[in-house]
Amino acid sequence: MEVELAMLRHFIGQLEELCELYGSPYHHHLPDTEPRPLLHQHLNRRWHSLDIDESSPEFCSPVMAAGKSRGIKSVDPCKLPPSKKSRKERNQGKSANNDKSAEVMEQEIWREFPEDLFEAVIARLPIATFFRFRAVCRKWNSLLCSQSFSQHCAQVQQDYPWFYTITHENVNSGVMYDPSLKKWHHPTISSLPANIIVLPVASAGGLVCFLDIGHRNFYVCNPLTQSSKELPARSIKVWSRIAVGMTLNGSSATGGYKIMWLGCKGEYEIYDSVKNAWLRPGTMPRNIKLPLSLNFRSQAVSIDDTLYFMRSDPEGIVSYNMVTGIWKQFIIPAPLHMTDHTLAECRGRIMLVGLLTKNAATCVCIWELQKMTLLWKEVDRMPNIWCLEFYGKHVRMTCLGNRGLLMLSLRSRQMNRLVTYDMSSKEWLKVPGCVVPRGRKRQWIACGSAFYPCLTAAA
């Protein structure tokens, strides 16, 4: 025990020294290269290569690796701190985490960078950056409340949505997947009520709409921040299954949003966030055949101000324009032998994703709606090699995100596969398993919804 304490004290001392050395903004030169304890030296170098993209468990890897191998693994020589050395010397060491040689930012140039433009730059950093620093730094938190930063964030277009999912193992809190870094994020604090189960049903402008499992109460929350809100109770007490759609009033959540629920009997209501009330703008027109036979496995799709819901009998889509209040009905025959289908959306085009089962072979197919003919046209299929895994098995597919980037969960009795499909680039990718921090067991994803992350969206 004493030995351990001594080691701990020694360790803390070394780390404190390093903090002093590299925490100061004015240090231009490298510390003297006197012989230092080996561990210290390698820790030192490893820190230089820390990347903002890393998530926290990986910080410990050099320390852990050092311990496990009973010796110190050699770490890549990294860039030295910026100094008056020549540019060539500065760029020699490659950061371990970058595939292309990262440039050193020259302090002499950037010291004059104006504060107000700095927000414009920070708004363009990867969202995951904020997770790392938000918990420990008040200045970052104050940024989230700033109007100007909010405007900058609204102007930055996120290429890929994130996915908010609920796992079977822990239905009370969500897990988020970031496809740009291919990482799962486990939020430690949930702003949603902990005692009831809520499921994500729709999203717009960085906000996710949740419905509790009894179909009674709605909640809206920004999964990246603590901002959340319980919506007032609906005026119609309909507890049967409903389909939900969400749209923005303007181009970002600051302009307000609308949430619509639709029941099979054609009853519907719209929540307006600006008025904070549910409104009944009218009734379903008579030309739309009731009951609606809504496909509840498929999430609604919103393109501009119109919501599209999938239905059967007759097979097709009903759409509602939030601005004009007009309902339309489209009769579109479903592809043969298709099951587990969901509506999706990519750049304003309506798509369909479903399982195609013929004889014993199952495949995931993507169709695009031809607006002129109102027919589904097949545009892509999952690669054959992947489909072979499901041959002869009874597979169920759940869509966990249907905007731009699809996330699909394919399950049979023994197997659970998660894949993403980029509808623009037509790329199929496997999703790494979701594991709780410090755990090994892969979690089963029950349901989910895609959302475009926006740090400053407030419920």
Place this chain on the structure above:
Amino acid sequence: MASSRKITLRSSDGESFEVEEAVAVESQTIKHMIEDDCADNAIPLPNVTSKILAKVIEYCKKHVDASKAEDRVNDEDLKAWDAAFIKVDQVDQATLFDLILAANYLNIKSLLDLTCQTVADMIKGNLFPVRNEWLNFTFSIANRELVLVCLTEWVAHRRLFCS
């Protein structure tokens, strides 16, 4: 308009650049000056040097041409052109810095987006900070965080440390 008007822009070091009006109004600042009728003679731009103004004009010309071409330039191609325009061997850090300030002063949204994203990418790929309050603070916090995390791990796995 049948023939587009030519606008003269004068840089801080006295050099004059003649550009088509369509190119000049990519800058909201210049656009407002023209609308307010301040553009009879050359428009003075005291905050922008000739070197930077030349690059800004190059950028604006490309973007104006791209949007009015008969066969519209593909989004992907324009993005590729932007990437080549701002590449590190074309635009060194000092020029990038000046370009941002110019894009901000001239209020050219797309150029400001491009340059700010470039800086964000540089920061992302390079931990060693810029002498700036934000990043240095961030970095020093990162150290403390790392210390805490390491300590926690150490305590949890201390047997591994005892060789």
